[in-house]
Amino acid sequence: MPVHRIDSLHAVAPEAWDALLAEPQPFLRHAFLSALEDSGSVGGRSGWRPDHRLLVEGGRLLAALPAYRKSHSYGEYVFDHGWADACMRAGIAYYPKLLGAVPFSPVRGPRLLGLPHAAGQLLDELAAGLEEEGLSGAHINFTDALADSLLGDREGWLERLGCQFHWHNRGYRDFQDFLDTLASRKRKQLRKEREQVAGQGIDFDWREGRELSEAEWDFVYACYANTYHVRGQLPYLARSFFSLLAERMPEAIRVVLARQGSRPVAMAFSLVDGESFYGRYWGCLAEFDRLHFETCFYQGMDYAIAHGLRRFDAGAQGEHKLIRGFEPEITRSWHYLTHPGLRAAVAEFLEQERHGVRGYAEEAWELLPYRQG
Template sequence: MPIQTLARLSDIAPLQWDALLPDAQPFMRHAFLSALEESGSVGGRSGWSPVHHLLRGAGGELLAAMPVYLKSHSYGEYVFDWAWADACQRAGIGYYPKLLAAVPFTPVGGARLLAVDDASAVQLLDALERDVAADGLSGVHINFTDAFADLHLRGRRGWLERLGCQFHWRNQGYRDFQDFLDALSSRKRKQLRKEREQVAGQGIEFDWRAGSELSEAEWDFVYACYANTYRVRGQAPYLTRTFFSLLAARMPEAIRVVLALQGARPVAMAFSLQGGDTLYGRYWGSLAEFDRLHFETCFYQGIDQAIASGLQRFDAGAQGEHKLIRGFEPVITRSWHFLTHPGLRAAVDDFLRQERDGIQAYAEEARGLLPYRQG
């Protein structure tokens, strides 16, 4: 069956796309992906050119789909292949452009290969491989996959598996934050309590809002905080201000924003999305410096919210070991890479074999450092 490619997700009806989604995770929804495009966060000169792949049946029904982008760089992916690109440049091999199946700027695992059945999934993967070869691209990459994509890619000729490690918090039926603290060792429990007291001692309180409960002026503040986290590092933010307004209009029920207030003045924020049984912490920012405010706003407030909402998981983002001592457990992530140059594929395959062993060992060691009381 012929494969259709879309330069704009708005060319397909939201209900058609969303009907293929296997769960309530928000990032693959038509509303989220189309907001990225229509806000100018992707497309144009961003280096993310949409070429979404669709498989339709004889009657025009949608059988499979995948969000695909033609990339001219590796920014905003969170599965780092800069070393591969550098090696290609030294060897005189073109690495860019490449194809990437992912949610832009979003290191969250989930569905990437959408299909009504296994046969349709196979046909879409076949088409991806043909497109890479026909267009002379270096390869195609699928980041942060779920079990369905893993099943179809594992053992498929030419595809290389890469592991990563993130840290997620899991709700063990806690009644409140104190109940969670009681599950920790005495030393860690005191540390977390002290950090929360330091923030409260600075006169800071917190106000949680759904997407429909923020004014445009408050969205201006949210964006200013988000953009500041990039500007202090001398970088331009990935997302535009328009993206937040579009998302608030299209999926307000999924948005959770916590404002940190000193008196009546907002000083920081954390932006999250909620879907299914999970809270996804995405963006944070502060317009002033406060001791321990990052930990409270990004982690402890999220844990509080997850417990209060009866959620089972809090995914606070891709970075760091600092989450480990706060009760976030190591979780293995997967990405898959199809490289057309035989020499590059062989070198990356050898590298990934060694890296996988290291990631597995790292995750196992990290699990032994969790702060929970034994027994």
């Protein structure tokens, strides 16, 4: 069965694509990925050209890999700029490359969709055709256990480790119940941070996707875009992405608006599924002490507790999450490089890096604020 390539998810019926998903995570749904395409957040001149791979038999979709032909390495959160720089110095073409990922979303989850044997066949066909397609390699980021098993069993795929910080709801009755699990000094620090925000007269208003007006989405986008503008960068997502997502999967969207009196001043945009809360985007249009921690972390923890969600994934990086109870978790990505010299050099680098990442995660455990014993 040959692997088919498509440059738009509109070539696949939403129900056929979503039927491949083994779990309800929102980032792999047809609605999310097609909203990225239709808004122009990917495609066009973005450097993210949709190049999805499908395994089809008798008109039936058996497996899929959401994938993009990349002309740069931005928006991936698995950093290979050093590899690209080394290739440029050596006269090796690193771009274009193929990336299996959810654009701009460092969220661990399914990447090889469908039954394992079909997904494995798709992988084999993919690797065999890279050079013919003029690609330097294939990269699959933030994989789940199924993809790790399939990729780990195949020759040529190199494993890379990373570390994120996730918070786990262990059946807390409320935020105070969580605070009671912390060492005294850390408990006082978190309580003081929340009191500082409340003392500035800031209240919070939670909304689902269908409950926001277009004017409120304008505010959400202005906050989101400002987090890039203050660093002299352009935002990855287009304004229309938020409206399209609110139209196509409003039940998965959660937005908390921070207000001082009647004036909105900040927001955090998140997605949810049956057991997880995914903090994605934040932004503010005025500076307030400790507002970032309250809006991005404590409000999300409150929400997860109140709604019985077991896990809070607040995104990539951020040691500041540790003292707020977010625990280190190892993430994985996989890399298939066609140039033998590059593959050997990267393999040696990754072996050393894995030791460093594991050591970093072990040290991070020692910094958690929970009471001992």
